[in-house]
Amino acid sequence: MAEPVLGEAEVRAVAECVRSGWISPLSSSVREFEERFAAYCGVSEAVAVSSGTAGLHLVLVALGLGYGDEVIIPDMTFVATANAVAYTGARVVTADVDPRTWNITPETVARVLTRRTKAVIPVHLFGNPADVEGIKRLVGRKVVVIEDAAESHGAVFRGRKTGALGTAGVFSFYANKLITTGEGGMITCRSRGLGRRLRFLLDQAMDPNRRYYHPEIGFNYRLTGMQAALGIAQMRRIKSLLSAKHRIAKWYQEFLKDKRGLEFQQQQSGAESSWWMVSILLPKGVDRRRIEQKLKRCGIETRPFFHPISSLPMFSKNPERPVARQLFTRGLTLPSGAKLSRKDVQWICHALRKELV
Ligand SMILES: Cc1ncc(COP(=O)(O)O)c(C=O)c1O
Structure with missing residues (x-):
């Protein structure tokens, strides 16, 4: 689906870190x-953290979120977005997504x-920037807007990178992400004070x-020196x-x-997706599971979309959101590893088209 691109530069960077003995989070490579x-x-x-999930949790804690508060997230996202909210005691409220961009909107x-x-x-789903500015305008200053940028390294909205659009942004460096440290994450923000508070809480x-x-009660959400060394080598490839x-x-x-009825994720005006994962909606009425299995038999790995958050037992107080449900029914993520050649993609598309006639 998205194998990491790791070469001699990464091997050297980690080996040097090990040789130096500075493998802990105190290593200068983290900074x-x-x-x-x-x-x-x-x-x-x-601020480097041990995972994207940890980063989301930490930001919410640092901003004082807790019991009695409500946090709005997309119904179509990875469960980590919802779990991070639940850890704080705040209530997860899901909003439906746009049928074209697959992201939440001010509406x-x-x-x-x-x-x-x-x-x-x-959430900038699959790397496609959501309208953070529009959402900020809608909610006003009393509500914080935190970007879940776990999937959107390098994506741009009206000239600014994701991670620089909200009060804070959170990235993941899990092995399938654009750049990876195996596990790991990063919180971005502009406020010195918030940065200081995050560093304090994570240690x-x-x-x-x-x-x-x-x-206060804190966390061990630190990233190691070895992971950071790998991350620096990956930054050179980004x-x-x-x-x-x-x-x-x-x-x-x-x-x-x-291909009639097949739809791609669309970018709203001003948005430049990173295209982390190329995903499609199959034509209406096509059995997604059958397509998944047929492609698997050809050696082509695909993924369904996330189960809508409202369909999971712990968040089911949220009513079903119809667009997220539609996306789940029809959505298929295609192989998107950076090493794929034009020929590979042509062959995958050929196999897919054969099943859609
Ligand atoms: C949208 C979204 N949010 C959060 C996360 C959590 O990141 P991590 O796996 O690094 O904890 C992911 C991750 O994979 C994700 O896709």
Whole structure:
């Protein structure tokens, strides 16, 4: 689906880190990785964490979210977005998504906004930027907007990278992401104060001036030096990985463009997707599971979309959201690894088209 691109540069970077003995989060490579990532996103602060899920949880805690609060998230997202909210005790409220971009919009958020809403987490699904600006305008200053940018490294909205659009952004470096550290994540923001608070909380909330004095409950959400060393080596590839993803998406569109009823994810005006994962909606009435199995028999791995959050037992107080349900029924994610060639994509599309006649 999306194998990592790892070469000698990554091997050398990790080996050097091990040889130096600085494998812990105190390694200078963590700071360097943070600085490079902040510069890449165009923000002043980047805080490395042990996963995207940890990053989302930490931001919510740092911003004071908890019991009695409501947090709006898309009904179509990976469960981690919802789980991070649930860890804080706040209530998960799902908004439906747009049938073209597959993201929440100011209109769908407005339908579930209440006096108790304290945060909205737009997700840039599969790398496609959501309208963070429009959502910020709708909710006003009292509600924080946190980007779940776990899937959208390098995606741009009206000239700004995702991760630089909300109060904070959260990225994942899981092995299938555009760049990876195996597991890992990064929080981006512009506020020095928030950056400081995040660093404090992620390291067991230890008083920076009094060792082993902890005035609050903290977390161990640290990234290791070895992971950061790998991350720095991956940052050097990010431009070429992004170009590869764009190329692959173009090829899929070229080879499937005349297939009636098949739909691609659309970018709203001003949005430039990173095309992390190329996903399609199969023509209405086609049995997605049958297609998945047929392709699997040809050696082609695909993935269904996420089960809508409202369909999961722990979040089922949310009513069904019809567009998210439709996307789940018809959606299929196609192989999107950066190493795919034009020929590979042509062959995948040929196999898919054969099953759709
Ligand atoms: C939309 C979304 N949010 C959050 C996460 C969580 O990131 P991680 O797996 O690094 O905890 C993912 C991850 O894979 C994701 O796709």
